[in-house]
Amino acid sequence: xxxxxxxxxxxxxxxxxxxxxxxxxxxxxxxxxxxxxxxxxxxxxxxxxxxxxxxxxxxxxxxxxxxxxxxxxxxxxxxxxxxxxxxxxxxxxxxxxxxxxxxxxxxxxxxxxxxxxxxxxxxxxxxxxxxxxxxxxxxxxxxxxxxxxxxxxxxxxxxxxxxxxxxxxxxxxxxxxxxxxxxxxxxxxxxxxxxxxxxxxxxxxxxxxxxxxxxxxxxxxxxxxxxxxxxxxxxxxx
Ligand SMILES: C[S@@+](CC[C@H](N)C(=O)[O-])C[C@H]1O[C@@H](n2cnc3c(N)ncnc32)[C@H](O)[C@@H]1O
Numbered sequence: 001x002x003x004x005x006x007x008x009x010x011x012x013x014x015x016x017x018x019x020x021x022x023x024x025x026x027x028x029x030x031x032x033x034x035x036x037x038x039x040x041x042x043x044x045x046x047x048x049x050x051x052x053x054x055x056x057x058x059x060x061x062x063x064x065x066x067x068x069x070x071x072x073x074x075x076x077x078x079x080x081x082x083x084x085x086x087x088x089x090x091x092x093x094x095x096x097x098x099x100x101x102x103x104x105x106x107x108x109x110x111x112x113x114x115x116x117x118x119x120x121x122x123x124x125x126x127x128x129x130x131x132x133x134x135x136x137x138x139x140x141x142x143x144x145x146x147x148x149x150x151x152x153x154x155x156x157x158x159x160x161x162x163x164x165x166x167x168x169x170x171x172x173x174x175x176x177x178x179x180x181x182x183x184x185x186x187x188x189x190x191x192x193x194x195x196x197x198x199x200x201x202x203x204x205x206x207x208x209x210x211x212x213x214x215x216x217x218x219x220x221x222x223x224x225x226x227x228x229x230x231x232x233x234x235x236x237x238x
Pocket of ligand 1: 043044045046047049064065066095096097098099101
């Protein structure tokens with residue numbers, strides 16, 4: 001796995017602009033379709049941002065490898081591939097914008113998810129699509145504008161073959177587009193600087209790169225919308 005990325009700027013940006021990724025969080029939860037009373041594992045969770053989007057009486061299990069993310073939510077700090085959870089103890093797993101860091105050995109991750117999910121349980125993966133504007137943003141800009149670089153293997157619907165090999169029934173794969181929301185371009189630049197650890201470039205370079213790679217629009221009420229999209233895959237544990 002690539003070098004660990006600094007968690008604090010990410011966590012601070014996510015807490016300072018909780019509305020930014022509202023639609024992304026909501027759609028990722030929708031993909032997992034949790035029912036009231038379900039146990040929902042969010043892996044890896046970052047600081048754990050999905051609780052407000054879950055139905056009532058849901059047990060939310062945010063799990064992380066990087067303990068520095070544990071600022072506001074109580075996180076299960078563990079190894080992605082060896083979870084301290086019993087077989088068949090989770091109803092749905094949400095993996096949002098992270099698995100692309102697991103360049104090799106993804107089938108081990110899928111097998112571990114199959115172990116912890118109940119029969120009929122859902123695995124929801126929302127991650128960067130190969131060749132998409134977010135992929136070019138990460139590969140062509142973030143990889144150079146962040147002193148941490150960015151190493152990843154992005155997603156295609158062919159990933160469903162690996163899920164099937166791990167014993168899942170893939171049922172859905174589609175790229176979904178939605179905006180990130182900001183009150184100003186300055187908030188957008190600050191958020192991107194923190195989330196992507198852009199410590200090598202000036203604000204103006206970030207603003208220009210967001211415009212170039214992703215696209216920015218202004219609503220009638222003056223709100224700033226930054227275009228984003230992820231590939232959504234849902235698979236059922238038989
Ligand atoms: C973009 S964050 C996504 C977190 C959360 N799911 C969200 O949507 O905000 C990427 C996650 O992948 C993990 N991660 C990132 N880079 C990693 C790396 N190089 N090695 C291990 N884990 C990494 C971190 O633990 C982090 O939670």
